[in-house]
Each structure stands twice: as structure tokens, then as C-alpha cells.
Amino acid sequence: MINRLFRSSIRLLIVTILLTAGNSVAETVQKQTIRLATTTSTDNSGLLADILPTFTEATGYPVHVIAVGTGKALRMGRDGDVDLVLVHARAAEDRFVSEGHGVKRYGVMYNDFVLVGPTDDPAGISQAEDAITALRRIAGHAASFISRGDDSGTHKKELGLWKMSHTKPAGEWYLEVGQGMGKVLQIASEMDAYTLTDRGTWLAYQAKSPLKIVFERDPLLFNPYGIIAVNPKHYPDINHDGANALIKWLISPDGQERIGNFRIGKNQLFTPSADAGEFASFDQPR
Template identity: 55%
Template structure:
């Protein structure tokens, strides 16, 4: 992969250079992008325009050529996106994990558990509401897979499909005294305002990797392929990975860098 300098995006690059990035609400809601992107923009003279939606929508925007590059957390969908020829050069960027969050009183009696499927069965059986993202995001897809493995779901009266981003769903869960599945980064960012507590964590099935993919210029010749590759180069470089590692909320590291040489 070419370097930033080789792409003509070094210190002499024009400020009007635009790179369109579709990404998940977790990278936006957590504050990670606001922390990361200014360093890239200063280094390259480029400007990154961010569209933060669920992973499914982010990949759809990339598929349609409405963005130049996408950063998501839905590995099966990412692999299918690349296999179908819509994206090229997928790289690992970072990972964190999912957690089950509920009101601190623990109405489903799942606190301290490490088996997410057992926890979902308890939620289905308990008199507690569950708020789903319902937006085909990476979190939503993972949640649906847990219900399938659990072999049970709450009745419609206790299962609310919000069609919203993670931060909004956490606020809803707090207001309705409900449980939800969340990525750790957004949960940590919203914890103080919601009062929700972590009930279940540590299940290997809750691993949450993020990847970055350039839109295939052969499909969409008008995209900014050089800019996309420059952003990929930087975010997977020692500098970008170091910035990811140093990002903290309340002293807690929320993402673990995972880029490797392709």
C-alpha cells in the first residue's frame, strides 16, 4: 500500500481535499473520531467528512459509491462486501467488546455473568424490557445472533426495536429501565448520564473487531481512492494505532489497536 507522502497528501496537499468516511455510531458517539481525525487532517491537509450510521448502512453507502472508505464492525458483512468486489484492501484497525447493560438493580438477575446466551435467556424470561438497536448495525446483527442461540426472545410488549444509534438506545434503556446490548466504548461514554451498569461481559462471543475498507475504484471511478488509501495507511500506521491506544474516557482505554502488516 502506498504511503501518505507518495499519494500527494503530505504537507503541501490542498485543504479542499475531501475524504468521505462512512462509519458506525460507536466510533462517533464514543468521541474516538473527534480525537483521531484532527491529527490526520493536520498531517495531510485533507478533510474527512464523516457519516456515522449503523454498520449495515455504512457498508451500503460504500457499496453505492457515496463514500470513499468505510470503518465498521461487522466482520461477516465486511468479508461479503469485499468478496462481491465492492471494497478492496480491508485492514484490521482495532477491537473492543460488547457488554449487556441494565439498570443497577439488575431486574433480570444476570449481574456478574460471563455467558451472554444464558443472560439473554434470563432476560427473555424476566419481567424486564430490552431495547434493540434495530438498525442492521454490527451491534444489532450480533444481538440477533444471541437471541437465535438462546432459542427465546422477550414478547413484543417487552422488546423495543428502536432503529437508532447506540447512544440514543442507551438513553432509552435508562429512561425505560431496560436492558440492552452495547459496545463498550459508547457505554463508557454514556455511563454517567444513563446510570446503567454492566451486567454481563467477558464472553468470547462478545468480541468486537473493527475493519477499514477502501471502496473499489473499479466500481466507482469518481471516488477519492488516493484519499481513502491515505486514511487507511495512517490509521493502521504506528502513529494512528498509537492514537487509538491512547484514547481514554474516564481513564479507561476503549479500543485496542490491532493493525498488522498486510
């Protein structure tokens, strides 16, 4: 009799444990997927594929990455097609928030832009004193230049630099292709042309390209990335809890460490730049 009661108790305990575990798994699976619109650079570089599985494992939130240009990512956020955006065009980001489409911008990381081109550098831009002079030399030599032409953060940066140089790029030497960074680097390689690229994507693609970095390290080429949750007041059905969970993780010490540790060979692609104070106050009323 005692043995039967003991065995029954053990079976009941096992069933309870299995049901509890099953409920936990179900709760994880039922968490709504986070829709993240981001730049092609964060995707092409391999960064998100490297770090997001850790976030999903820790929180149970799957992340669907939509890699487009910054301009399109912000439009998707404005239209409520995604839950948050991770982009790199500060003026456009600030406008996105000020117009009420986003809740708040958080700094996440930065890298920089570089000008890559043919190894013989026909426009001689490696000798330029700054990025503005480098672009003027390209235009002056009518040296082939491939522009993304896609309203991305990189394209916005390029257009801003041309404007600062008081040069309007036009003619057979200047080609807008409306493609992401990886494709642009491929086209520039095939045409032996110059282009502007973020350093992270370049490091991911350089082994497949005959081009080289011909100009770099100008403060004008600084490239910060920000993350913004779409405003739930406009779109109550978006996954705002998931968006906040991803933002908090990316600006946390763990997320920042993983961003800083992401490398190709010995090269660090992104430098973490989150404000520790923002992370500490993230759960406080705002």
C-alpha cells in the same frame, strides 16, 4: 546602485517565498475531502473527533464522517456514496469485499460488547455463566430490553446472540427503536431496561445513565473493527487516494498509538489491532 540591487534581490526572494507558501496552502486546500461512513460507536465515543485532526494536519485531507449503522455504512459503500467504511460486523465486511464492493479489509482495533441494565438487575443476568444464558434470563423474566433495530453492527451481534440462544425476542418487553447507540442508551435509561452496547459508547455515556454493566467479558462479545476502501473499479470518481491515505495512517504505528491512547478518564476505549505486516507492505503492488 549596489544597495538598490541588494534591496531588489531581497524583495524578489520574499515574493518567491510567499508564492511558494501560497501554492503549498492551495494544494492542501484543494485535496479532495474523504467521505468516511462509520458506525455510531466510533463517533459517539469521541474517538474520531480526537484522532482525525492529526491525520488532516499530516496529510492535508479533510475527512467528512458519516456516522450510521454498519449495515447502512456498507450500503453507502456499495452505492459509491462514500470513499471507505469503518465498521464492525466481520461476516458482512467479508461479504462486502468478496462481492467486489470493497478492495481489502484491514483490521484497525477492537473492544467488546457489554450488557447494561437496571442496578437491581431484575433478571439476575449478572449471575449468568455466559451471554447466551444472560439473554435467556432476560426473555424468561420478560424484562424490558431495548434493541437498536437498525441493522447496525451492534444490532447484528444482538440478533446473532438471540439466535444462538434459540430465543425469538418478541412481546411488550422487547422494543426495537431504530436508533443509534447513544439514543438507545438514553431510552434504556429512561425505561430502566436492558440493552447491548459496545463498551466504548457506554464509557462515553455512563456518567449520564442510571444503568450499570450487568454482564461482560464473554468471548462471544468480542467486537473487532475493520476498514475497507470502496472499489474504484465500480466508482472511478471516488477519492481512492484519500481513502488509502486514511487506511494507511490508521494502521500505521502513529495511528495505532493514538487509538490506544484515546481514553475517557483512565479507561481505554479501543485496543489497536492492525497487522504490522500489512502496514509495511501497504505501498507494494497488490
